[in-house]
Amino acid sequence: MATLRDATQSFLESLELAGKSPLTLDSYGRHLTEFEDWLDKPLAIDEIESSQVKGFLLHLKRRPKRPGYQHRTEPEGGLAPETMRHYFWTLRSFFGWSEHEGLLNGYRPMENVPKPASNRPEVRTLSKAEVGRLLDLLDKPEVKKRTLLVAFSLMAGLGLRISEVCNLRLADVNLETGWLFVQGKGKKERRLPIRNGLADLLQTYVSELRPKYANGSDTLLVSYTGSPLLPSSLRHSFATQFIRDGGSVYTLKRILGHSDIKTTERYVHAASVDDIAAALDKMDWV
DSSP: OOBHHHHHHHHHHHHHHTTOOHHHHHHHHHHHHHHHHHHTSOOBGGGOOHHHHHHHHHHHHHOOOOTTOSSOBOTTSSBOHHHHHHHHHHHHHHHHHHHHTTOSTTOOTTTTOOOOOOOOOOOOOOOHHHHHHHHHHHOOSSHHHHHHHHHHHHHHHHOOOHHHHHTOBGGGEETTTTEEEEEOGGGOEEEEEOOHHHHHHHHHIIIIIHHHHOTTOOBSOSSOOOOSSHHHHHHHHHHHHHHHTTOOHHHHHHHHTOSOHHHHGGGGGGOOHHHHHHHHHTOOOO
16 A cells, blocks of 8 residues: 555646646645654555544644744744645645545545635625726826726726736737737736727727827836725726626636636625525526
8 A cells, every 4th residue: 555655756746747836746745745744654545544634734723933934824823824724725635636546445534624714804895886986086088097097997897917907018909809818827828808898998098098108118008007905906896796797706717817716716705695685586497
């Protein structure tokens, strides 16, 4: 039977073949090595029990804060909740792979292991009316306000990140075909449709205002200044409204350029009692 160390090596090799990034491989490898070191004895993969997994996670939670330690920790010591969740997902992925490979003989070490709580705050969003009032305020003839209007409209209308808006080139906008090309995190590219008022706004900006101030620049926005709060709020507002309007979380994942569906699922919290009732009203099965 494979030892924990042998299974870890095979698991990391399978991730590498699947095209996972070096950072992901390094993170999974470190977490599993720490787990093996904590066990302090060589074990076959099917000898590991749920109580040992729970003990390891509890150890991480209680561990005194160490100066210069590379992981993010709480002020009083122990790993921060989000870091704890990374360890949990590593172990769950590893034992899930082990089960799929037939290494556990039907035993599930992650069974009954609770997922660490998250302290991530809920995303701050704006209502449709608030977004409309904000854009109305910015709809002025001055170049900076017009540029801000375009920037905010791209974030509120397509869910772009502020960095993605700032990095847009004029060549990324094809008003004839109605498509916008965006390069997101990790140089991942995606194509988004330009629709309705946003198309008209971009057409006016590109043809009338931008040529006066571009000075040879190839960037789409020619004099952008941003707010430290509103840009991300608009992106969050777009995502939340998309879910409220019945959009698929998987479609939203592609629109926002997320690599992990868990990141996109943050926006499902927006489904209030009224949203749920409205969704059920659309179903006529019974």
